[in-house]
Amino acid sequence: MHSEADLIRKFKSIERLFIGAKFDGEKEAASDALNRIKQRLEDLKESDPPVEYKFTLSNMWSRRLLSALLRRYGIEPYRYYRQRYTTVMAKVPPGFVDNVLWPEFKKFDDILQEHLDEITTDIISKAVFKDTSEAVVKNGKLLN
Secondary structure, three states, rough: OOOOOHHHHHHHHHHHHHHHHOOOOOHHHHHHHHHHHHHHHHHHHHOOOEEEEEEOEEEEEEEHHHHHHHHHOOOOOOOOOOOOEEEEEEOOHHHHHHHHHHHHHHHHHHHHHHHHHHHHHHHHHOOOOOOOOOOOOOOOOOOO
């Protein structure tokens, strides 16, 4: 099972990948790189105008993660009145979504989901019952 420190370390390595930092000791360079990404996003708005995106996320953890990523890049996440809590809206240049935001989100989300699954399985097996496997699939007719 991943410790919190391991999880943060993985997130930082993914962040370095997307901002172009090569070594762990490049905090200042990483900060500069993040600022360069924000500047690139601003420049991109000229040639690739922001479009309103609707992201539908199946769980609150992914929704929080995407909202945090958007805010990190200076983009305001929102939703309209009466939209479901699973919805995150944002005005973003399509090229930024395709090349930076969504690939970075997917990598972070995969690691986060794996971590949450491990924690959940561990707690259930210790506190409820050791066998946490999925229900058996049987052939037969559904009951009405």
